[in-house]
Amino acid sequence: MSDDLKEAGLQYVRDVLSRMGWTPTKLAQEAGLSQSTITRPLNSSQHKFAFSQRTLLAIEKATGMPRPGILGGTTHAAAPSLKLPNDINDASVLLAEYAISQANRSVGPDERVRIVREFRRLLSDIRGSRD
Secondary structure (H helix, E strand, C coil): CCHHHHHHHHHHHHHHHHHHCCCHHHHHHHHCCCHHHHHHHHHCCCCCCCCCHHHHHHHHHHHCCCCCHHHCCCCCCCCCCCCCCCCHHHHHHHHHHHHHHHHCCCCCHHHHHHHHHHHHHHHHHHHHHHC
């Protein structure tokens, strides 16, 4: 594995830790990884291995922070901003239409996870606007 990929993986994990405000131990717990899987590469410049794709995917799923393209991630266009209707029934219809339009695309498992998270965020926004 090239030094560029190794460094990109380290930078991704550092960015995740910084943005989430987590320790490496917390990240390992949330991602279902052993603590040493995260801490060894971060703490030792002599560590000869890069983060595996399995490790990077577990981190991405645990945090919702996509991996950079160089690490096997994909870049996603931002979801369009939606003007949410005041009426909960209209909002529910809007969300259902959005989910159906997303489901009609041919997508892989990672994209499905992203769509579900986006749908949940939209639903949370609607619930929050009703309070």
